[in-house]
Amino acid sequence: xxxxxxxxxxxIIQKLNKKVLVLKCVGCREVHFPEEDIDNLIGELTKSNxxxxxxxxxxxxxxxxxxKAIIEKHKNxxxxxQNLLVFSCGVGVQVISSILEEKIVLPGCDTFNIPGFQGxxxxxxxxxxxxxxxxxxxxxxCPITACSKSLLNGPCGGAKNGKxxxxxxxxxxxxxxxxxxxxxGIIETQNEYIKIRNFLRERxxxxx
Amino acid sequence: MNNLLDYTxxxxxxxxxxxxxxxxxxxxxxxxxxxxxxxxxxxxxxEFNKLQEILTxxxxxxxxxxQLDFLCNLSINEKKVKSIDLSNADSIGVISCGIGxxxxxxILIKDKPVYSLSDSIPNNANSFRGYHGISLSVQKxxxxxxxxxxxxxxxCPIVDCAKSLLNGPCGGAKNGKxxxxxxxxxxxxxxxxxxxxxxxxGRLNFNxxxxxxxxxxxxxxxxxxxxxxxxxxxxxxQGFYGGVYPYENKKNTENxxxxxxxxxxxxxxxxxxxxxxxxxxxxxxxxxxxxxQKIGESSGFISSPIHSSVSGKVxxxxxxxxxxxxxxxxxxxxxxxxKNEIYEGAGQQKNxxxxxxxxxxxxxxxxxxxxxxxxxxxxxxxxxxxxxxxILIINGCECEPYLTCDYRIMIEKTEEIxxxxxxxxxxxxxxxTIVVIEDNKPEAINIFREKISKSKQNLEVIPVKTKYPQGxxxxxxxxxxxxxxxxGGLPFDVGVIVQNVSTVFAIEQAVIEGMPLTKRVVTVSxxxxxxxGNYEVKIGTPIxxxxxxxxxxxxxxxxxxxxxxMGGPMMGIIQTELDAPVIxxxxxxxxxxxxxxxxxxxxxxxxxxRCVDVxxxxxxxxxxxxxxxxxxxxxxxEHNISSCIECGCCEYICSSKxxxxxxxxxxxxxxxxxADNKN
Numbered sequence: 009x010x011x012x013x014x015x016x017x018x019x020i021i022q023k024l025n026k027k028v029l030v031l032k033c034v035g036c037r038e039v040h041f042p043e044e045d046i047d048n049l050i051g052e053l054t055k056s057n058x059x060x061x062x063x064x065x066x067x068x069x070x071x072x073x074x075x076k077a078i079i080e081k082h083k084n085x086x087x088x089x090q091n092l093l094v095f096s097c098g099v100g101v102q103v104i105s106s107i108l109e110e111k112i113v114l115p116g117c118d119t120f121n122i123p124g125f126q127g128x129x130x131x132x133x134x135x136x137x138x139x140x141x142x143x144x145x146x147x148x149x150c151p152i153t154a155c156s157k158s159l160l161n162g163p164c165g166g167a168k169n170g171k172x173x174x175x176x177x178x179x180x181x182x183x184x185x186x187x188x189x190x191x192x193g194i195i196e197t198q199n200e201y202i203k204i205r206n207f208l209r210e211r212x213x214x215x216x
Numbered sequence: 217m218n219n220l221l222d223y224t225x226x227x228x229x230x231x232x233x234x235x236x237x238x239x240x241x242x243x244x245x246x247x248x249x250x251x252x253x254x255x256x257x258x259x260x261x262x263e264f265n266k267l268q269e270i271l272t273x274x275x276x277x278x279x280x281x282x283q284l285d286f287l288c289n290l291s292i293n294e295k296k297v298k299s300i301d302l303s304n305a306d307s308i309g310v311i312s313c314g315i316g317x318x319x320x321x322x323i324l325i326k327d328k329p330v331y332s333l334s335d336s337i338p339n340n341a342n343s344f345r346g347y348h349g350i351s352l353s354v355q356k357x358x359x360x361x362x363x364x365x366x367x368x369x370x371x372c373p374i375v376d377c378a379k380s381l382l383n384g385p386c387g388g389a390k391n392g393k394x395x396x397x398x399x400x401x402x403x404x405x406x407x408x409x410x411x412x413x414x415x416x417x418g419r420l421n422f423n424x425x426x427x428x429x430x431x432x433x434x435x436x437x438x439x440x441x442x443x444x445x446x447x448x449x450x451x452x453x454q455g456f457y458g459g460v461y462p463y464e465n466k467k468n469t470e471n472x473x474x475x476x477x478x479x480x481x482x483x484x485x486x487x488x489x490x491x492x493x494x495x496x497x498x499x500x501x502x503x504x505x506x507x508x509q510k511i512g513e514s515s516g517f518i519s520s521p522i523h524s525s526v527s528g529k530v531x532x533x534x535x536x537x538x539x540x541x542x543x544x545x546x547x548x549x550x551x552x553x554x555k556n557e558i559y560e561g562a563g564q565q566k567n568x569x570x571x572x573x574x575x576x577x578x579x580x581x582x583x584x585x586x587x588x589x590x591x592x593x594x595x596x597x598x599x600x601x602x603x604x605x606x607i608l609i610i611n612g613c614e615c616e617p618y619l620t621c622d623y624r625i626m627i628e629k630t631e632e633i634x635x636x637x638x639x640x641x642x643x644x645x646x647x648x649t650i651v652v653i654e655d656n657k658p659e660a661i662n663i664f665r666e667k668i669s670k671s672k673q674n675l676e677v678i679p680v681k682t683k684y685p686q687g688x689x690x691x692x693x694x695x696x697x698x699x700x701x702x703x704g705g706l707p708f709d710v711g712v713i714v715q716n717v718s719t720v721f722a723i724e725q726a727v728i729e730g731m732p733l734t735k736r737v738v739t740v741s742x743x744x745x746x747x748x749g750n751y752e753v754k755i756g757t758p759i760x761x762x763x764x765x766x767x768x769x770x771x772x773x774x775x776x777x778x779x780x781x782m783g784g785p786m787m788g789i790i791q792t793e794l795d796a797p798v799i800x801x802x803x804x805x806x807x808x809x810x811x812x813x814x815x816x817x818x819x820x821x822x823x824x825x826r827c828v829d830v831x832x833x834x835x836x837x838x839x840x841x842x843x844x845x846x847x848x849x850x851x852x853x854e855h856n857i858s859s860c861i862e863c864g865c866c867e868y869i870c871s872s873k874x875x876x877x878x879x880x881x882x883x884x885x886x887x888x889x890x891a892d893n894k895n
Binding site: 010011013015019020023035036037038039040066068070071072073074077078081097098099100101102103104105106109110111112113114115117118119120121122126127128129130131132133134135136137138139140141143144147148149150153156174175177178192194 | 289314315319335337355370371417439444445452828872
């Protein structure tokens, strides 16, 4: 689900104490994992007078059951180190630090979210999980994700030659919507009132 | 086991909106998705059931409902949707998350309006926002691209603080509870938790005196996401659908030349080292045999003879443990006199120009040649396909991690392989021959290109991008020729024959040098291996001899700390009985660290969809697990279990660590029994 990128080197080193245990989570390696950068950084740590006690490689640290077993197995190494440097998504770091409350657990990566993501492969379309699907009004093109401003009631007017003014590589979502609706001859759906996006609702909704 | 949360991504829209769609579209066909990121059970209550209720209540009708999995996965659903006749439908309704609906609206359905009948469920767990990882636990991550967890003691201020504050609490909390209440529900103040956590680790002053944090919203911009999206898509769609990129670990052995393994004291030669009927012994206990002498006669068309790999005395013909069948099989046990006397009939060089096609086939059959890539299918049977073939593919991919035996043979025995290819061309009469090598073996590609340019045959070397399971026949054929082997079919159905490079080498040795198959190259490598390498091992050499020679730790310690696999780490079979011998299909003997978390068949599937993403045969491995637990063999058959090639990609990627391959192997037997009983 998540794509990670290694943090700035200085930012990591600044926070580390002498003895560091490194945990690498390779569960999403098939998606994307900055492994080369991480290995380079581990090499550089020793130069900055930081002792790396061990580098442990696991997958799916996001699963608390797995993380508990891993921590149990490597108790001694963890006790001998002052910091744990975890290269994983934000979930992995949170799970480890919630189990090891007394230890300093530091993240080595920044996490991006790619909304249109299932399993391993990123898709061509994004879903922001906004909670109120507008696709019926917009010809199946999502105004929340395809428009950089997430506008619901038509284009902002800033697009030039079909390209968005925020990013020139991005197509104008509303131009695409207009063309699509025209193709089906249902452009009049645009004359209907569009629901106002309910930001409260997305916070309240529960599954069951 | 922790409580699994439900991260379902969508639910049916409100009745009013659905009615306005259905009233205007009488002929609507519904596609609904079987949800993901929730505990995978035989859930009968789908969103479509709710739609059905609305339909009956309002006396409305639809054309029908088609229930599919992972509508977001375009490639897996494209073929299915295209095979459905949509001419009766005026419009299409989709129940899924936004990705599935957009796939239908923009790609799958071009000429009809597509309606969304569902809303996504935003952030549906205990906290307000954030995308979770791929386990169904409470921790979530917003993917903000600037991780603050190092400052806040591992508690996320973005997800856990109702206001996503970065520089300390707002001051509104009372008794540690947040002032923002949702439906009267109280939540803890994240900043109080952060303060307490930091106090525990003594980092309070350091962290709180850091400069003010300002969130940079531009970091998650369109460019970064598009870049990563494209990288990911390129990697995933390389050559064929699915597949994985495991650590290769070939460095340890790839530069070590093939070396002869020391003579074993005794050899145990199983009489079943091939697909098909076991051979019948032609020697008896006490008899003297010589290297290359036939000791087992084939007993049917799909069968293959067995030869002695040493000279010496037969001490027993009894049941011995078989390394791949994992049970006791009739075997010939021979005491090695180490004189290495060659059997009279063997070792006579021949000129292939003087041999007819039938004579060559007979030599291959009598020499006991089988597929040495691991499948051990009798080669003489494969070389007499019931349908005409026009392309011969020589498989030099060796996509399994660790293994380098094929690579060494390609480098050291190039001339022999080319002569072997000549023999195959003569037998098959094919017009085109392709040698496929993965691009992680540039030296092999170069040496073949160089040698081929000098020969006049119609040969072509095709380097392919490295990806597991590239070496599987069907993937290879699809990638190099574009032909697709039908489900349940074999390569000759599309006019192709695939031979492994080691097999080609063995054919050359048999036909030209006159030596039957009595030894093969085995890669020994992995954890605790002190003498890794590519060894020419006599067939029948017990595994324990190899372990004593190549590993410095005691056998019991090795099996306790490591998993010893015959074959590669992906498809190899775990060995516990070290008396088992090396057989014709043994490509390697690899030890890997025992995982901290052992695979457990009882762990719950969370429907993350990763196994479907990696299955090169485009199957749904998660259903095999579910239906196996419930003994529904009929349903397993419906999901095409016979097409599974047991490559192990699904087990490799499984986020719940379920031993899927073991379950599938068992289910294959059970479904077969079920089908037999039914007939």
